[in-house]
Amino acid sequence: MSQMNLGRLAAEWRASRRLRLIVLIVLLVLAGHGLSALAARTDADRQRYANDLELQLRLEGLRGPNLWAPRADEAEAALEAANGRVPEVSSAGSAQAELQAWMTTLAAENGIADARIRVEETLDVPDHPGLWQVLGRIDGQIPQYGHGTFLRALSGGLPWIQADRIEIGDGTSARLSLVVRGYYRRAEVPPDDAASGDASGSGTSPAPAPAFDDRAIPAQETRMDAAPEIRMESVP
Structure with a gap:
């Protein structure tokens, strides 16, 4: 019975051009949707990688020469200068x-x-x-x-x-x-x-x-x- 159904379906597929076009359009829509989702996921992964790389570079910069002590000294000097301008x-x-x-x-x-x-x-x-x-x-x-x-x-x-x-x-x-x-x-x-x-x-x-x-x-x-x-x- 199943072989007869398959044979009938194959005959209709070969005989009906409209059916073949409909199936082709459906496949194209599904393929486009899949490619769009894949591109969005790729962009998200690329942005996440760039953020992680930037964070890594900043952390590596903090491991370098200690910049906080000079900045603290500069802020303290600026505060003293401001206080010194008060009458x-x-x-x-x-x-x-x-x-x-x-x-x-x-x-x-x-x-x-x-x-x-x-x-x-x-x-x-x-x-x-x-x-x-x-x-x-x-x-x-x-x-x-x-x-x-x-x-x-x-x-x-x-x-x-x-x-x-x-x-x-x-x-x-x-x-x-x-x-x-x-x-x-x-x-x-x-x-x-x-x-x-x-x-x-x-x-x-x-x-x-x-x-x-x-x-x-x-x-x-x-x-x-x-x-x-x-x-x-x-x-x-």
């Missing part, structure tokens, strides 16, 4: 005096009329035991068209003097209100000098300048990269 003061009162002198110069050079300059008490900088921070405030009248010059002069104090809040009006007699935060590095005092200063009483900090109401300053986390709040007001 150095000998006492908390000196930090207040430095910031007050800087704000006085800023107001005078930019023609701030009726300038009222006040500074807060010196505070420690969280997570930076060798730094002090001082808040200062300038209130006055800025000249007309003097906004750009004033802001450029203010940016000259960066990064160690940063603006916490700026309020500038508009008009011929515009109101100015500026709150800045200055950072200063504590000077290293030899133990003998510190002991003699404590004994003579000369090591005490001078009385702080009149402080402004810190409730007028919005509460914020102390950050070295905090952006200032700028507010522009129009005066009719």
Whole structure:
């Protein structure tokens, strides 16, 4: 029976051209699909081999000359250089005096009329035991068209003097209100000098300048990269 079926199938295969074309198309589709899957697998294996080779080369490079020690020395030197650029003061009162002198110069050079300059008490900088921070405030009248010059002069104090809040009006007699935060590095005092200063009483900090109401300053986390709040007001 099976031989008869096979013979009939062979006869139909020889007699039907359409059947032969259909079978050929099916075989071509299957072959194309197989080649595509094989090519994708080959590309994946090639990429995996390249990644493994790159990782091997990197690991072999780590086994070579020790580069971490020079890099650590370079990073430490860069950190010391950055710390060395921070203005150095000998006492908390000196930090207040430095910031007050800087704000006085800023107001005078930019023609701030009726300038009222006040500074807060010196505070420690969280997570930076060798730094002090001082808040200062300038209130006055800025000249007309003097906004750009004033802001450029203010940016000259960066990064160690940063603006916490700026309020500038508009008009011929515009109101100015500026709150800045200055950072200063504590000077290293030899133990003998510190002991003699404590004994003579000369090591005490001078009385702080009149402080402004810190409730007028919005509460914020102390950050070295905090952006200032700028507010522009129009005066009719």
